[in-house]
Amino acid sequence: MHEKTPSLTSGSVVRALITFTVPFLLANILQSLYGAVDLFVVGRYCDAQSVAAVSTGTQVTQIITSLVSGLTLGGTILIGKYTGMGDETRVRQSIATTLSVFSIVALLLTALMLLFERPLLTLLRTPQESFEETMQYVAICSWGNFFICGYNSLSAILRGYGDSKRPMLFVGIACMVNIVLDFVFVRFFALGAAGTALATVIAQAVSMFVAIFYLRRRHFLFDFKPSSFRITPHIARELARIGVPISFQELMVRISFLYLTAVMNGCGVFAAAVVGIGAKYDVFSMLTATSVSNALAAITAQNMGAGKPERARQSLWYGMGFSLFVAALFFVWAQLSPESMIGAFSSDANVIAAGVPYFRSCSYDYLMVALVFTLNGYLNGRSKTVWTMVSCSAGALLLRIPMVSVFAANFGDQLGMLGLVAPIVSGIMACYTLAYVLWEGRHSANPNTERSAS
Numbered sequence: 335m336h337e338k339t340p341s342l343t344s345g346s347v348v349r350a351l352i353t354f355t356v357p358f359l360l361a362n363i364l365q366s367l368y369g370a371v372d373l374f375v376v377g378r379y380c381d382a383q384s385v386a387a388v389s390t391g392t393q394v395t396q397i398i399t400s401l402v403s404g405l406t407l408g409g410t411i412l413i414g415k416y417t418g419m420g421d422e423t424r425v426r427q428s429i430a431t432t433l434s435v436f437s438i439v440a441l442l443l444t445a446l447m448l449l450f451e452r453p454l455l456t457l458l459r460t461p462q463e464s465f466e467e468t469m470q471y472v473a474i475c476s477w478g479n480f481f482i483c484g485y486n487s488l489s490a491i492l493r494g495y496g497d498s499k500r501p502m503l504f505v506g507i508a509c510m511v512n513i514v515l516d517f518v519f520v521r522f523f524a525l526g527a528a529g530t531a532l533a534t535v536i537a538q539a540v541s542m543f544v545a546i547f548y549l550r551r552r553h554f555l556f557d558f559k560p561s562s563f564r565i566t567p568h569i570a571r572e573l574a575r576i577g578v579p580i581s582f583q584e585l586m587v588r589i590s591f592l593y594l595t596a597v598m599n600g601c602g603v604f605a606a607a608v609v610g611i612g613a614k615y616d617v618f619s620m621l622t623a624t625s626v627s628n629a630l631a632a633i634t635a636q637n638m639g640a641g642k643p644e645r646a647r648q649s650l651w652y653g654m655g656f657s658l659f660v661a662a663l664f665f666v667w668a669q670l671s672p673e674s675m676i677g678a679f680s681s682d683a684n685v686i687a688a689g690v691p692y693f694r695s696c697s698y699d700y701l702m703v704a705l706v707f708t709l710n711g712y713l714n715g716r717s718k719t720v721w722t723m724v725s726c727s728a729g730a731l732l733l734r735i736p737m738v739s740v741f742a743a744n745f746g747d748q749l750g751m752l753g754l755v756a757p758i759v760s761g762i763m764a765c766y767t768l769a770y771v772l773w774e775g776r777h778s779a780n781p782n783t784e785r786s787a788s
Contacts, residue, residue, distance in 0.1 A: 342354060342414075342418075342496055342632065342633045342636045342637065343418055343636050343637050343640040343642055343645070347645055347648045347649055347652065348652055350633065350649070351626075351629065351633065351649050351652055351653055354496070354498050354629050354632070354633060355498070355625055355626055355629040355653070355656075357498040357499045357501070357502040358493070358498045358501075358502070358625040358628060358629045359621060359622060359625035359626075360502050360506075361489070361498070361501050361502035361505045361506075361625075362621050362624055362625045363618075363621055364502070364505045364506050364508075364509040365505045365508075365509070366614075366617045366618055366621060367509050367512070367513070370614050370617075370618070370679075371512060371513050371516050371530075372388055372392070372516060372530035372531075372533070372534065373385065373388050373389070373392075373610065373611065373614055373679050374678070374679055375516045375517060375520045375521065375530065376388050376520060376526065376527060376530055377679045377680045377681070378681075379520050379521050379524075380520065380526050380527075382604065382607055382680075382682055382684075382685065383461070383463045383464040383467065384464070384467060384526045384527050385607045385610065385679075385680060385682075385685075386460075386461055386463070386464040386468075386606040386607050386610065387464040387467035387468040387470075387471055387526070387527040388471060388527045388530055388610065389606055389607055389609060389610020389611070389613070390455070390458060390460050390461075390464070390468050390606060390610065391468045391471035391472050391475070391527060391531070392610065392613065393458070393591065393592055393610070393613065394447075394451075394454060394455070394458070394468075394472050394592075395471075395472060395475045395476075396588060397585065397588050397589075397592070398443055398447065398475075398476075398479055398482060399482065400581070400584035400585060400587070400588045401443065401581050401584065401585055402436075402439070402443075402482055402483050402486050402581075403486060403584065404577060404578075404580035404581030404582070404583065404584040404585070405435075405436070405439065405573075405577040405578070405580070405581045406432070406436070406486045406487055406489070406490035406577070407490060407577065407580050407628060407631055407714065408573050408574075408576040408577020408578070408580055408581075408719070409428065409432040409487065409490045409491060409494060409573060409577065410490040410491070410493050410494035410628070410631060410632050410635070411494065411576050411577075411631055411632070411635045411714060411715060411717065411719075412428050412432075412494065412569070412572060412573055412576055412577075412635075413425055413428045413429065413432075413490075413491055413494030413495055414493075414494040414495075414496075414631070414632045414633075414635030414636045414639065414715070415635045415636070415638065415639040415717075416428060416639065417494065417495055417496060417636055417639065418635065418636035418637065418638065418639025418640040419639045419640070424569070425495070425555065426555055426556070427566040427569045428491075428494075428566075428569050428573070429491050429555055429556045430556060430562060430563065430564055430565075430566070431564075431565050431566050431569040431570050431573060432487055432490070432491060432573060433487055433488075433491075433556065433563060434563045434564060434565045435565060435570060435573065436483040436484070436486075436487040437480075437483070437484075437563065439483055440479050440480040440482070440483035440484070441480070443476075443479045443483070444476055444477065444479040444480065447472065447476035447479065448473065448476050451469060451472050451473060451476070452469065455468055455469060455472070457596065458592060458596045459596045461606055464527075464606075467526060467527045467528070468527065470527060470528040470531070471527040471528060471530070471531045472531075474528055474531035474532055474535060475531045475534065475535060477535060478534065478535030478538050478539070481535065481538035481539045481541070481542045482538055484542040484545075484546075485504065485505070485508070485538055485541050485542045485545065488501070488504070488542070488545050488546070488549070489501035489504070489505075491556075493628070493629075493632050494632055494635070495555075496632070496636065498629070498632075500545075500548070500549075503548075504541050504542075504544060504545040504548075505541060507540060507541055507544055508537040508538055508540060508541030509537070511533075511536065511537040511540050511541075512533050512534055512536075512537035515529075515532070515533035515536055515537065516529070516530055516533045518533075519532055519533050546558055575719075576714075576717055576719050577719075579719035579720050579722065579723035580714060580719050580722065580723065582723050582727065583722055583723040583725075583726035583727055583730075584726075586726060586727040586730040586731060587726055587729070587730045589730065589731075590729075590730035590731065590734040590735050590738075591613075591734075593734075593735050593738055594609070594734070594738050594752070594755070594756075597738055597742045597752070604682070604684045604685050604688045605688055605749060607680060607682070607685045608676070608685060608688050608689040608692055608749065609692075611675075611676055611679045611680060611685070611689060612689070612692060612693060612696060612753075614679065615664070615668070615675055615693070616696075616699070616700075618664070619660075619661060619664035619665075619697075619700040620661070620700065620703050620704070620707065621660075622656065622657050622660035622661065622704070623657040623660075623661060623703055623704040623707040623708060624707055626653040626654075626656060626657045626707070626708050626711065627653075627707040627708055627710060627711030627714075628711060629653070629711070630646075630649055630650060630653050630708060630711035630712045630714075630715055631711045631712075631714040631715040632715065633646065633649050633715065634646040634649065634650075634711075634712055634714075634715025634716055635715045635717075637649075638715065638716060638717075646712065646715065646716070647712075647775065649712075650708065650709070650712040650771075653708050653711070653712075654704070654705065654708040654709070657704040657705075657707065657708050658701065658704045658705070660704075661700040661701050661703070661704040662700075662701065664697065664700050665697050665698070665700045665701055668693050668694060668696075668697030668700075669694060669697065672689065672690045672693035672694055672697075673686055673690060675693060676689040676690070676693065688749055689749070691748070691749055691750030691753070692749040692750055692752065692753040693753070694750065694753070695750045695751070695752075695753030695754045695757070696753035696754070696756050696757065697757075698754075698757035699756040699757040699760050701757075702757050702760030702761045702763075702764050703760050705760075705764040705767075705768065706760055706763050706764050706767060709764070709767045709768060709771055710722045710725070710726070710767065712771065713767075713770075713771065713774075718774070721770065725763060725766070725767055725770075726763070729759055729760075729762070729763040733759045733762060733763075734755060734756070734759045737755045737758065737759060738752070738755050741754070741755055
């Protein structure tokens with residue numbers, strides 16, 4: 335790309351963090367509106383069964399999103415490191431390899447989701463009233479995996495290169511298309527949950543093709559010609575070394591939340607709707623932490639590549655403070671007026687009544703996750719992805735799933751108690767991750783050694 339991208343390795347640390355993170359945050363806010371608008375429209379024009387279908391279906395499709403985002407973050411880190419080093423040849427190879435690998439991954443994920451859709455929904459104890467509608471939702475979204483992979487790959491590449499503004503532009507276009515089509519398909523054509531899925535897939539396709547067209551016109555480093563899609567073996571191995579642990583940890587976390595969804599689905603359609611609505615607020619309340627985390631991965635990777643580890647650590651502490659501040663706003667809202675939060679997505683009195691105690695207890699997780707996400711983003715940028723994989727997998731498999739089982743067995747009819755599982759687990763993870771960051775900071779190698787090893 336011939337245009338000059340913002341420097342992440344010089345100047346004010348705060349300015350670099352803010353100018354890179356804010357477009358990232360806005361893009362994530364827009365991207366999160368996909369699911370939120372889906373649920374909002376269905377909640378306004380359909381019954382509780384359709385709300386439960388979108389809620390459960392979204393939990394399933396987020397498996398794909400988690401896998402893709404984990405792998406693409408590996409591309410961001412890799413490209414960021416070589417950009418910091420000033421090695422344009424490897425930057426070009428990394429871009430070509432990332433796009434080529436994800437073209438293959440998209441096809442594999444589509445086949446797997448279509449093959450295992452029914453067994454997975456059965457395993458999740460999807461309410462019978464909404465089972466077929468959930469099947470339709472997941473099937474349609476599965477056909478859009480190619481566009482999910484395409485958009486996320488392009489965004490990851492640009493962010494690794496130091497550009498967070500263009501991904502915001504592309505997702506903004508997708509969001510507008512999605513909102514319009516949601517109302518068209520659900521309100522006017524009465525397609526229910528299937529209509530929201532169709533709107534999302536079309537919006538993602540539009541976003542990806544607009545991105546490709548725009549980048550080709552701006553003489554991007556990759557020209558998108560078929561002959562340019564090639565995999566450089568040593569780059570692919572490095573991409574796998576960094577990205578696979580991130581993707582695996584995301585998968586383990588998602589599986590643990592799917593287990594919680596299965597438990598809540600067993601409590602009936604109203605509880606299933608509450609979990610789905612709660613998941614939307616989880617996303618929005620954690621958007622700042624998620625954005626800062628991913629921004630820290632790129633900023634840290636570039637600064638470690640440039641031999642500036644202290645600048646990377648300063649970015650961590652500023653990012654953590656900002657994330658906690660925003661998370662606290664959502665926490666206060668959930669404590670003072672959970673009814674207004676739930677009522678934005680469903681006017682059903684039973685859903686609101688079931689959701690109030692759940693929201694008040696699970697909202698403590700907003701604060702804990704702000705710590706965990708920013709710490710993991712910094713460690714991912716340091717290429718410490720094996721640590722974050724072990725940490726998050728342990729939290730999911732050794733803490734969250736057993737605790738959900740214990741709480742469900744003893745407090746199965748009390749959603750407020752089940753809502754405490756997430757903040758307890760995240761609090762434990764925040765403690766040992768912070769301890770590791772502080773320990774690793776005192777015992778890390780000198781900058782030159784780390785630069786060459788990363």
